[in-house]
Amino acid sequence: MPPLLEVVKATKYFGGLPAVRDVSFSIEPGELVGLIGPNGAGKTTLISLISRTERLSEGEIRFKGQRISDKTPHEIGRMGVARTFQVVKPFKSMTVLENVAVGAFFGSDGLKRSRAQALDKAHEVLRRVGLDRKSEYLAHALTVPDRKRLEVAKALATDPELLLLDEVMAGLNLAEIDEAMALIQEVNRQGVTVLAIEHVMKAIMGVSQRIIVMDHGQQIAAGTPAEVAANPIVISAYLGKRYAARSATAGAS
Amino acid sequence: MIVLVLLAVPFAHNSYFLHLLTLMFAFAVMAEAWNLMGGFTGYPDFGLVVFFGLGAYTTGLLMTKQKAPFPVAFLAGGLLCCAFAILVGLLLLRLRGHYFAIATLGISQAVREIVANWPSVTGGGTGVSLPIPDFENNVFYYIMFGLLVIIVAFTWSISRQRLGFGLLAIREDELAAQVLGVNTLRYKVTAYATSGFFIGLVGGAYAYWVTFIDPDTIFNVGFSVEVIIMAVLGGAGSIAGPLIGAFVLTGVSEVLNAYVPSLHVTVLGAIIVLVVLLIPNGVIEYLGFKRKFTLRSIRSTLAATRI
Numbered sequence: 001m002p003p004l005l006e007v008v009k010a011t012k013y014f015g016g017l018p019a020v021r022d023v024s025f026s027i028e029p030g031e032l033v034g035l036i037g038p039n040g041a042g043k044t045t046l047i048s049l050i051s052r053t054e055r056l057s058e059g060e061i062r063f064k065g066q067r068i069s070d071k072t073p074h075e076i077g078r079m080g081v082a083r084t085f086q087v088v089k090p091f092k093s094m095t096v097l098e099n100v101a102v103g104a105f106f107g108s109d110g111l112k113r114s115r116a117q118a119l120d121k122a123h124e125v126l127r128r129v130g131l132d133r134k135s136e137y138l139a140h141a142l143t144v145p146d147r148k149r150l151e152v153a154k155a156l157a158t159d160p161e162l163l164l165l166d167e168v169m170a171g172l173n174l175a176e177i178d179e180a181m182a183l184i185q186e187v188n189r190q191g192v193t194v195l196a197i198e199h200v201m202k203a204i205m206g207v208s209q210r211i212i213v214m215d216h217g218q219q220i221a222a223g224t225p226a227e228v229a230a231n232p233i234v235i236s237a238y239l240g241k242r243y244a245a246r247s248a249t250a251g252a253s
Numbered sequence: 254m255i256v257l258v259l260l261a262v263p264f265a266h267n268s269y270f271l272h273l274l275t276l277m278f279a280f281a282v283m284a285e286a287w288n289l290m291g292g293f294t295g296y297p298d299f300g301l302v303v304f305f306g307l308g309a310y311t312t313g314l315l316m317t318k319q320k321a322p323f324p325v326a327f328l329a330g331g332l333l334c335c336a337f338a339i340l341v342g343l344l345l346l347r348l349r350g351h352y353f354a355i356a357t358l359g360i361s362q363a364v365r366e367i368v369a370n371w372p373s374v375t376g377g378g379t380g381v382s383l384p385i386p387d388f389e390n391n392v393f394y395y396i397m398f399g400l401l402v403i404i405v406a407f408t409w410s411i412s413r414q415r416l417g418f419g420l421l422a423i424r425e426d427e428l429a430a431q432v433l434g435v436n437t438l439r440y441k442v443t444a445y446a447t448s449g450f451f452i453g454l455v456g457g458a459y460a461y462w463v464t465f466i467d468p469d470t471i472f473n474v475g476f477s478v479e480v481i482i483m484a485v486l487g488g489a490g491s492i493a494g495p496l497i498g499a500f501v502l503t504g505v506s507e508v509l510n511a512y513v514p515s516l517h518v519t520v521l522g523a524i525i526v527l528v529v530l531l532i533p534n535g536v537i538e539y540l541g542f543k544r545k546f547t548l549r550s551i552r553s554t555l556a557a558t559r560i
Contacts, residue, residue: 051432077434091425093490102422105415106434115414158433 034208107158292489295424300357308456334453365472380467488535
């Protein structure tokens, strides 16, 4: 069986500037993978390339063995790849329930659903993310953590096999981060493969089985959270070369 | 109840009142049709007059040159507009927001020029005289009223179904709609084609009603603007809003024309400015008592819409 997601030499130029350069990795079904890296490393661009909201300059992306890099975003969405946006994109003047119903109406099995089935599905997802009591609120009336929940709920309503999360924990307080992590793990346990961009290192290191690290558009490391945290290349990317050198000598002595 | 009263109106034999209501319904159908694009989908069509004109000309030319019976010519006008909208839509609906608005405006003027300068087919600037209807004017009343009932029922039903959810999602955030699986181009073209179909039908019925059409009066840009103002004034994106807007504006316009014709455009302009400033979401917002019309609400609206 092919991996769920294969990214092969993905490259994206904005003008002459490479935002993502020669990135290759694959994700097996059921994995929860963290994607980390300093600001401007190309993480969001990579997710946009997978969901095809940005076009690849070179390379190829395959989902379940099938080339998806030349499909349209809605086709990829219907195949079972869902994503969230770092700057959340609620349908502001629609209710929370209606927001999620859009995912239920159009996602993988969405076109077969009747109105009643789509609304049922939306209610079920809202219960899972803990937004069920606010289902009749207009989306623009939600607080920041609730908007993040809504963003995840919309993606979940499409019944994804692969969920791409772009910094769902940014802007949350510690208690909310714990809740968000629990939700992501719960979703993953139910069989959804997750690729999550995260800045909150402690959070993502705690839940991921595998971490991919990017810097300046390139993949600089990959491995278990422990391996990645001890990797000098990663430390220098995050904290600077001098710090890496000092910590290496400190470790040696 | 209201429907029954409206159905009985033509028997009242007040021809002026009948004329006014027929006109109101015609505008209401077009405002509702525009609302499918401008209100639900978030793509303001500034060239809707192109459908009105093509519908009118198709009906007119088929009836004079092919001697087609009115129902056939009338339906052909609607279908031609539908096809035209699909063609134009597949090209233009890749543009967003105001680019789309400008492009549709351009198309409507281009088509007007073609119609005006192709006398062998369209009669050119001299226009087309349709045969005099062999039935009474109340038939046009029923046609416009029927179209209005159909488009309101249609809009209501799609607003509860997949199509409506898809269109609203496109208006709110097109990229977010796409990644959730909405085939945005197809949905936009569907809305545009439906809108064109209804406006084309109104154009066809109008042509036979007034029995004379020429490019300048039929492809009039001011006409597009008027319909848009009706929809926005009543409340774009709602179902009752455009209807209310069309009735109110057509009524006010008639009254002004009758009593103070010299101030007609001035007063109308002032009303529009006030509405846009004070109730940018349309009259509909104040009808459901969702908001009270107080000084404070006016102030908050002004604050919210300030650049």
